[in-house]
Amino acid sequence: MNILVIGSGGREHALSWALTRSEGVDVVYCVPGNPGIPPDGEPIGGRVDDFDGLVDLVRRIDAGLTVVGPEAPLCDGIVDRFEAEGLAVVGPTKAAARLEGSKVFAKEFMSRHVIPTAAFGWFDDRQAALDYAKERQGRVVVKADGLAAGKGVTVCHSMIEVEAALEETMGRHRFGAAGDRVVIEELLEGQEASFMVLCDGERVVPLASAQDHKPLLDGDQGPNTGGMGAYSPAPVLTADLEQQVLDTIVWPTVRGMAKEGWPYHGVLYVGLMLTEFGPKVLEYNCRFGDPETQPVLMRLDQDLLPLLEGTRTGLSTQPVLWKPQTAICVVMASKGYPGAYDKGLPIAGIEEADGMDDVKVFRAGVALDDGASISSRKIAAASGTRSLVTAGGRVLGVTALGRDVAAARDLAYAAVAKIHWTGAQYRRDIAAKALPKD
Ligand code: AMP
Ligand code: GLY
Numbered sequence: 001m002n003i004l005v006i007g008s009g010g011r012e013h014a015l016s017w018a019l020t021r022s023e024g025v026d027v028v029y030c031v032p033g034n035p036g037i038p039p040d041g042e043p044i045g046g047r048v049d050d051f052d053g054l055v056d057l058v059r060r061i062d063a064g065l066t067v068v069g070p071e072a073p074l075c076d077g078i079v080d081r082f083e084a085e086g087l088a089v090v091g092p093t094k095a096a097a098r099l100e101g102s103k104v105f106a107k108e109f110m111s112r113h114v115i116p117t118a119a120f121g122w123f124d125d126r127q128a129a130l131d132y133a134k135e136r137q138g139r140v141v142v143k144a145d146g147l148a149a150g151k152g153v154t155v156c157h158s159m160i161e162v163e164a165a166l167e168e169t170m171g172r173h174r175f176g177a178a179g180d181r182v183v184i185e186e187l188l189e190g191q192e193a194s195f196m197v198l199c200d201g202e203r204v205v206p207l208a209s210a211q212d213h214k215p216l217l218d219g220d221q222g223p224n225t226g227g228m229g230a231y232s233p234a235p236v237l238t239a240d241l242e243q244q245v246l247d248t249i250v251w252p253t254v255r256g257m258a259k260e261g262w263p264y265h266g267v268l269y270v271g272l273m274l275t276e277f278g279p280k281v282l283e284y285n286c287r288f289g290d291p292e293t294q295p296v297l298m299r300l301d302q303d304l305l306p307l308l309e310g311t312r313t314g315l316s317t318q319p320v321l322w323k324p325q326t327a328i329c330v331v332m333a334s335k336g337y338p339g340a341y342d343k344g345l346p347i348a349g350i351e352e353a354d355g356m357d358d359v360k361v362f363r364a365g366v367a368l369d370d371g372a373s374i375s376s377r378k379i380a381a382a383s384g385t386r387s388l389v390t391a392g393g394r395v396l397g398v399t400a401l402g403r404d405v406a407a408a409r410d411l412a413y414a415a416v417a418k419i420h421w422t423g424a425q426y427r428r429d430i431a432a433k434a435l436p437k438d
Helices: 010-020 051-061 071-075 078-084 103-112 126-135 159-171 239-259 293-299 304-313 350-354 374-382 405-416
Strands: 002-007 028-032 063-068 120-123 140-144 153-155 182-186 191-200 204-206 215-217 221-224 229-232 265-275 278-285 326-333 359-363 366-368 388-390 394-402
Touching (some): 002 010, 002 051, 010 293, 063 078, 204 239, 229 293, 293 359, 350 359, 350 405
Parallel strands (some): 002 028
Antiparallel strands (some): 326 394, 359 394, 366 388
């Protein structure tokens, strides 16, 4: 069977890499993909928002299953369209994807089903939003209602910060219409963890726990990003806590969605804050996390395809098999990210890092080097490698598997040390929180 993976980042590279190894899979095509994905998949260009084009493509390449990486096509209804065309696709419908696509929908849904989350209000009116935040002395989180590529959330500790956040979202419309309505919620304290489950509308199969590192700089300083690294498992999510998350959050969510008439199929990602009053939902995502997927799939010890197909046709109740080791993904990003950054800088050392045992370099924001001399391209082609340049904010996800957190960290950073481009930045403390304290 051929498969189509939609998206172009490190998560999609990891999905393609795992699916290429699945039994019965011939070719994994990626739209648009990126030129660092081969030989783990075939990037074929194209647009993820052109549903007509995607439907034609699936028929042309005879894909038996489409796996959607990013949230935007899911929130725009790609699953509804594919299903109407009789095409097999993994993911929630447009109505179910509102768990991620509208923070107001998600918060009201949680209220209806008594799912633990931060206290909140939602506002179309800036003054009313300010009044609500003032009652909480500015210790609140301001969130644009709609999709804002992970950047629509500002954690505030004072009214000055709240005013600035509201000016960005509601005043200057930094996130367009997504910020015309805002959610303001109570500031929660604790450790964060990511919990992903597969759902078939009724049943749930948990994936391995993970922890993301959203802030740009070491020690969780600096602006929030899409994610600067991740590791799996997250020891902070103990077996007891995981059961509590399933009982108080995941099951009520899946049952609630089914009861309201939009059964949830696909991957449900719950972003958690582990507070002193128990786990609470920070956000839902309607898809695999990026970069959590990279270390999680590196630990997967069984075929991915039947798991994904199960979200459409019925999941087996067998627990998923995981390698007992720890996997750590260190994201290498362009200088300037998450703000404006340069592109087109040649990257050295990827192949060397990728050749290390138990290391996999997932490629994200990369392009082929148009400026490379023909001879160097020929050499690269003859050796089966491609000369890559930077083309995005998050460029690579250097992922390593080790017998424990310390070993996985050492290996991941040894691999990172082999890779160079001008201005590459990465956090030095990925998974440091998970190191045993002595
Ligand atoms: P979100 O996109 O909603 O997950 O928010 C992005 C990041 O903002 C989260 O990973 C948290 O670090 C932080 N955050 C969101 N909501 C809250 C909250 N209620 N309290 C504290 N931090 C939050
Ligand atoms: N790593 C967070 C996300 O995928 O949204």
